[in-house]
Amino acid sequence: MNYAQLLFPDFSLILCGYLVCRYTALNRTVWQQVESLVYYFLFPVLLFHSIVRSPLDLGAASGLIAAGLTMGVLGIALAYSLPYLPWLGAHIDRREHAASAQVAFRFNSFIALALAERLAGAEGLLLIAVLIGVCVPLFNVGAVWPMARHANTGFLGALVRNPLIIATATGLAANLLGFQMPVWLEPTVTRIGAASLALGLMAAGAGMQFGPLASAKTLAVSLLAIRHFFMPLIALGLSWVFRLSPVQTTVLLSFSAVPTASSCYVLAARMGYNGAFVAGLVTLSTLLGIISLPFALGLLR
Template identity: 25%
Template sequence: MDQVIGVALPLFAIILCGYIARKKQLLNEVSTTGLVNLVYYFLLPAFLFIKTMSSTLHQGLDWRLLGSFYGAGAIIFIIALVSGRMLYRHSRVSLAIRGLAAISSNTGYMGMPLVILAFGSAAIAPAVAIVVFDNILVLIGGSLLMEITQGKQAHWKQALMQVLHGIPRNPIIMSVPLALVLLIANISLPQPLRAFGELLSNAAIACALFALGATLAIRTTKVRHADVWQVIALKLLLHPLIVFLLARYVFALEPLNIKIAVTMATLPVAVNIYILASRYRAYVN
């Protein structure tokens, strides 16, 4: 317990600092947006790139890890859809956001720092894999799902092409394949370039958590409290429980990978889901 507190408390303290800074107007809307963009386009991609370059991800990935993580996600997604429809009569587009909110973890801003600090360098490869797949899931799967649920099935191919064209411009997704190419080709970064990447990478954790706190300070919701608490229970309680059961008893993962998968599943909802909900005006005020 002391180890968990020792790792988690500093992270949440930084989030709290960001929250206070925004509430006290030390950061306004423009500066908050700028900070988020700094993290998204520069710091977090550099962090993923440098960590991938230091990992063994290029030697292979244990697909059982993804099977347990996203198998549990599929189960939770269905539960969120069915319960949302039966209990609250949500529209299809709101159900889609509800389902995504119940399964999508804040793996980038919180997950990577948390598991690396808690479990060391051995956690880098599986953590990076989950971060990349989560971003692909939201970017491609989430966007297409929203198009379809809004009755735009005729345009799904166009939406798919737009999403696919956007992948090369997504720095978080592209940072990992780029690092893997260099690793497989046995190409080392020149020292000045590596130092540049490490400087950006070293700033990523604190800035990402600070930005997360700042964005939390400006969010409000008017959806029903029972509805919100049900999604919270699905995300923070049932999701990690099912991940554990699948990882331990179905896929028989190693203890470290079980801890990583469960930790990632226990994290709160990803910022990308809020952005997606705002874009489609679903499940937000």
């Protein structure tokens, strides 16, 4: 599989946002409004639709679910531990870490869905939908908690008001209750989801500055190492521990190695943190996915 070709659309949209923001009249003032649209409307609709469109068979995929949740908890623990490590903590700014820790464990659901379908067909698509449905709430809570804690805004209040977590919770509840999107509404919701992907990636590019990455190189390297090296190794170990089938192992490994979520930038920017630094991490993660996906699916599997 040509991983560079698979990742090119995401990276090209980030590049388009960067160029449009800096070399046209569509400057940061315009893109700040786009960020609000994506964060409060487009991304929540996308999350809800992604979760409800495939029935969750929790029993048949219990081993995969346990492995995915365990991998997520370990990834969050690794990301949170960085400021407390004696050889790294002194070089890590706590506020920058609060905004960017999410990069280490969140994932690009569109790339994950595309990979699963190409690697394992309909079965792979269903399994990755199950993983997305059970892991998104955990990862969103893990992303919001350090920012709310550092800003002293109240964790529970931040969760209740967070549109991404609201969309995920309602999507899971609707799925388990057997809700199905009406056929006449499906095309509209699908187009909203496509718009959220394009605008979210372009907004990340518009807010991107490579300067902040140089000022926090230790943090950037540490987070990207967790996302693209340690997470695949953890996934491989868990596939043995939970005795996953070959298809489940393939799905879990691909899930562990995809680039981080483009919405990392939107979440950090809308919560008042350094979005430019997070946008740079998202861009580098997209590039590193070209290496980590062959590593996970080729060498490890």
